[in-house]
Amino acid sequence: MSNDLGFSSIIEYAVDGPATQSELVSAFAKIQEQWVSFYPGYLSARFHVSTDGTRVYTVVHWATEADYRNFIETSDMEGRMAAIEKALAGLSGKAEPRMAGAPTYTVVREIGPAAGN
Numbered sequence: 001m002s003n004d005l006g007f008s009s010i011i012e013y014a015v016d017g018p019a020t021q022s023e024l025v026s027a028f029a030k031i032q033e034q035w036v037s038f039y040p041g042y043l044s045a046r047f048h049v050s051t052d053g054t055r056v057y058t059v060v061h062w063a064t065e066a067d068y069r070n071f072i073e074t075s076d077m078e079g080r081m082a083a084i085e086k087a088l089a090g091l092s093g094k095a096e097p098r099m100a101g102a103p104t105y106t107v108v109r110e111i112g113p114a115a116g117n
Contacts, residue, residue, distance in 0.1 A: 005107035006043065007065040011058040012098040018053040020093030025049065027087035028058055035080045036060070041067020056095070065106065 011028075015021050025047045032045040041063040048057040062068040088095055 005110055007062045007068050008105045008107065009060040009062070009068065010099075010103050010105060011060070012103070013056045013095045014054060014098050015056055015095045016054075016093040018049075020091055020095055021049040021053060021056050023091050023093070024056050024087075024095050027090065028056075028084075031080065031083050031087060032060070035075070035083060036071065039067070039071045039075065041070070055098075065104075068104065 013024060015024060029045070029047065036042060036045070043061040043063055046059045046061070048059065049055070050057075062071070
């Protein structure tokens, strides 16, 4: 396990069911591939869906906060936001963002498997 735990942006959407969860994950995965994944320091995007069908969390992991800030400062924010709006409009169900303020976090601790696992 790495001692450098990186920097994350955590994006949350409330949705109206499992079908919308699936559609939102597919749409946002494409957005990550087309608009984000090639930036220096981008490590991954993990999509989490709640078992009750009401939430989707996307954890975008960056090597450093500086890499994330570079992405924010140099990326086509207008184009990416238009792609997000188009993706949301294309869903068969309803999805609403649930983030308050800047959804960014620094990992301060991680517990891995116990020795022998």
